[in-house]
Amino acid sequence: MMKRQTLAIADVYVPVRRRQTLDPHKVAALAESIMEKGQQAPILVRPDGTRFVLVEGLHRLEACKALGEATIAAYFVQARQR
Numbered sequence: 242m243m244k245r246q247t248l249a250i251a252d253v254y255v256p257v258r259r260r261q262t263l264d265p266h267k268v269a270a271l272a273e274s275i276m277e278k279g280q281q282a283p284i285l286v287r288p289d290g291t292r293f294v295l296v297e298g299l300h301r302l303e304a305c306k307a308l309g310e311a312t313i314a315a316y317f318v319q320a321r322q323r
Contacts, residue, residue, distance in 0.1 A: 275301075286316070
């Protein structure tokens with residue numbers, strides 16, 4: 242079972258290809274949901290030296306950034322680089 246961790250948002254790197262899929266409307270809707278209910282699903286990251294590379298959860302990450310959060314809930318996964 243994966244263990245839920247809390248990471249500094251500043252330590253999460255978003256690959257360029259992943260950033261291109263960002264939908265501002267989804268970010269706004271998620272930000273509203275997070276304000277009401279909190280972050281329901283952690284993002285998925287893989288360790289890469291001193292940072293963490295985003296594997297899944299771009300819109301959740303951006304919604305937390307938009308809300309001014311400094312940390313985010315995450316799961317560590319083993320993922321190969323693309």
